[in-house]
Amino acid sequence: MNSKIDHVVGKAFYLPGNNMDTDRIIPARFLKCVTFQGLGANVFRGDRDKLEGKHPFDLPENQNRSILVVDENFGSGSSREHAVPALMQYGIKAIIGLSFAAIFRGNAVGNGLMCVEIDVYEHQWLIGCLSGQSRELLIDLNDMLIEEIGQVPLPQELLEAIPCTMPDSHRKMLITGEWDSLTTALEAGPLIEETATRLSYMAAVAS
């Protein structure tokens, strides 16, 4: 069993842009590999090179921040799982967004990377709060709330708890530590074979 992940605490930063596809998260030129090691250095490499130090992943104030706030349909496109370890190796522990692409979100939970969704009004508010500020957040999967922790008072209105969502199955997998789907699938034991036997085409032998 993996470790239980029922919350993440970290400083947050914002990466703007809808439909941030996995080609951008980790360009294809870095997929020529047979392990997932060493991907972190090249997360968003193409975008970062173009912005010459001004990309959110390169700004000095964002270093060591572990909660990423994104917009809509994050992780669209290619199924490359490499995108998830690339983000995690950079130091991302959780992502808060308006929505996530399905394959990316599945890959994320399989690696213990938390992805939660918030609604558009609160998303705007959160981004406003993050602008020019260092904010330490707690994402708590027990009550599905994002709260600010750390020093108060702040010059701005204190960030109130924001409700967040994720597929209930993913939530349960993370908080119970059962996000290793292979182990769970194995527990079906003989049911797997029984199902296969019911399917006539499964008997076909490779030739």
Next chain:
Amino acid sequence: MSAKTLFDKVWDKHTVRTLPNGQTQLLIGLHLIHEVTSPQAFPMIEERGLKVRFPHRTFATVDHIVPTTENRGRPLLDPLAEQMLQHLERNCAKHGIKLFNLGDPNQGIVHIIGPELGLTQPGMTIACGDSHTSTHGAFGAIALGIGTTQVASVLGTGCLLLEKPKVRQIKVTGQLGLGITAKDVILAIINELGVGGGKGYAYEYSGRVIENMNMEGRMTICNMSIEGGAQCGYVNPDQITEGYLLGRRYVPKTAQGFARARDEWFSLTSDIDATFDSYFEIKGEKIEPMMTYGINPGESIGVNGKIPKNAAKEALEYMGFAAGQEIIGEQIDVAFIGSCTNGRISDLRAAADLIKKYGLRVAPGVKALVVPGSEQVRKQAANEGLGEIFTNAGWEFREAGCSMCLAMNPDKLVGRQLCASSSNRNFKERQGSPTGRTMLMSPASVVACAAKGCITDIREILN
């Protein structure tokens, strides 16, 4: 018994169990693997002491990293590509998995060879560590693109743990106009519903246009379901499906066996009174030759249209276009026909027919590539004289592979080159240059653009 969709029926047949967290443990009946997303998966099962659960239902090929020039002898010139291929070879040999390797007459893009060999059949669940696995849905299968951890799950257990998606019926009514192809249909659908519009859905494509479409067109449509954010896409099997599969290598060989399989396939089609969670309709007559102008497959317009006033700034900046401008007449540098979207024999035939009939030569200054999706497609094209038509008209006629679709092999754009491409993604940097620009379109439109050297309405040539 309540009416069911094909999706429901196939899902139910493959359900191993329902988990306490609400997920379904789904048996995967056909697992396709390739060199990019499988090397990390094998150690995941080996470190647990597991074997491949259904090696006889697992098939491999090499496609993403292979050079498409004649120089593809071993070792491959790119040592990283060679290493990936060696891992695939070793893993397949060790676990008894059939590999259609470089040099095999059946090597090719995984989503081309599956159907071509008759591995892909109606009523199956199919998974592959590749988002364009949705292609196989054209046969009436549940075909899912998955990540590497899930590849390990399918290897080690034969199963995936999944949330059951909802089903949206997408009806393409009427008929298509002159010069309009399956590619234009799917680009129009994605344009309407958005690249995230399919979230949480499987797409069932139906309507007269789909019913009249050949299998290869249906594959093009299902292929790009993922670009619309859907988990998968499918078409109900019919006589066209049956006709395509008859006689292929992995379908039942005896008349009796084939008839039995066919009866089962047809029993799985969506019931007439099946209800859908969502419905969308598009009129075939209204679909124009579609082209993307931006950096995702939903950012498209009809070839004679103007880029929307509210187009995303980031897309315009990257592409060097302005809101409100026309795209017609934009000079192109590269023309690409190929990929799992449009690298099939019918795509090559259609392109070669146009070239021959209208005497279309590649315009000066344009680099034009035709890359067959598989060695079988290449051989067939060569035998039919298509290769000669292409080369005589100034096209390079290559060996099978993913080629310029995704830049993991030597075929890449250079600098800010603009590519008229029959592939599936116009993401930033997708075709290998950090500033390279892609405009997605049908193979017919690619031929037209290559001949004029600029963005062109195929219908001008046809009329």
